[in-house]
Amino acid sequence: MSDLLEVEALESGYGRIGILHGISLATGGHNVGLFGPNGHGKTTLLRTISGVIRATRGKIRFAGEDVTAWPARRIVELGLLHVPQGSRLFPDLTIRETLRLGAWPRRARPREARNLERAVAIFPRLKERWNQPVKTLSGGERQMVAISVALMGDPKLLILDEPTLGLAPRLKDELCAAIRQVSDEGVRLVVVEQDVEFLLDLADHLYLVNHGEIAAEIRPGESMNHQAIMEMYFGRELGPLT
Numbered sequence: 001m002s003d004l005l006e007v008e009a010l011e012s013g014y015g016r017i018g019i020l021h022g023i024s025l026a027t028g029g030h031n032v033g034l035f036g037p038n039g040h041g042k043t044t045l046l047r048t049i050s051g052v053i054r055a056t057r058g059k060i061r062f063a064g065e066d067v068t069a070w071p072a073r074r075i076v077e078l079g080l081l082h083v084p085q086g087s088r089l090f091p092d093l094t095i096r097e098t099l100r101l102g103a104w105p106r107r108a109r110p111r112e113a114r115n116l117e118r119a120v121a122i123f124p125r126l127k128e129r130w131n132q133p134v135k136t137l138s139g140g141e142r143q144m145v146a147i148s149v150a151l152m153g154d155p156k157l158l159i160l161d162e163p164t165l166g167l168a169p170r171l172k173d174e175l176c177a178a179i180r181q182v183s184d185e186g187v188r189l190v191v192v193e194q195d196v197e198f199l200l201d202l203a204d205h206l207y208l209v210n211h212g213e214i215a216a217e218i219r220p221g222e223s224m225n226h227q228a229i230m231e232m233y234f235g236r237e238l239g240p241l242t
């Protein structure tokens with residue numbers, strides 16, 4: 001299968017500050033997991049891929065198109081949906097109203113009813129709180145709403161930035177099972193996550209992001225376990241990760 005997402009020698013940053021220094025990765029038909037120390041460019045990489053900030057060099061290809069210079073809105077229309085860290089939602093809207101907003105992309109409108117049914121099947125607790133304002137939900141429930149909003153956009157690829165941040169272990173497990181279900185239905189994932197077990201459950205191809213570069217990777221089919229990840233993190237060839 002040709003790559004759904006392919007990133008080549010990508011550079012970007014904020015103003016004159018360069019953060020990404022030539023990142024290359026590809027999804028193939030797999031789910032990709034990104035991890036690494038805080039502040040080394042994972043979020044910046046996701047923002048650049050989804051068009052929120054501009055690449056200064058390199059190429060991003062998604063679904064057969066060169067989207068490097070495309071605005072975020074057009075990239076969403078092509079089926080790349082990004083759930084940012086700490087999912088920002090409208091606090092006074094109910095779950096029902098919030099999910100309906102998610103169906104704004106033109107490609108998603110004809111499938112609004114089907115996508116709503118799918119979101120509720122994956123996150124049944126949302127139905128129980130259907131008319132509750134988002135501000136009254138727990139952190140985990142809000143994360144479920146944020147992912148459901150992205151599902152309403154009918155993604156081919158879903159980008160998740162630390163979806164388990166601040167969640168209790170039981171809720172992490174529930175969220176992980178739900179995201180696995182999304183993947184089983186054919187939506188590919190790019191996930192940034194610090195929880196190694198969560199990554200091992202969801203990703204087939206792992207990349208370690210360090211100082212704005214890919215410092216190591218574990219490809220699909222290669223031995224992927226907790227120890228292999230710890231060796232990637234602390235392997236002597238990397239030197240200290242600061």
Ligand SMILES: Nc1ncnc2c1ncn2[C@@H]1O[C@H](COP(=O)(O)OP(=O)(O)OP(=O)(O)O)[C@@H](O)[C@H]1O
Pocket residue numbers: 014019036037038039040041042043044045
């Ligand atoms: N809007 C911004 N303006 C200027 N610098 C920024 C901005 N956002 C992030 N940075 C800087 O870019 C660098 C990389 O941050 P980024 O959020 O991409 O890292 P990260 O690996 O995702 O970290 P974390 O795991 O803590 O989210 C950091 O030094 C950060 O301070």
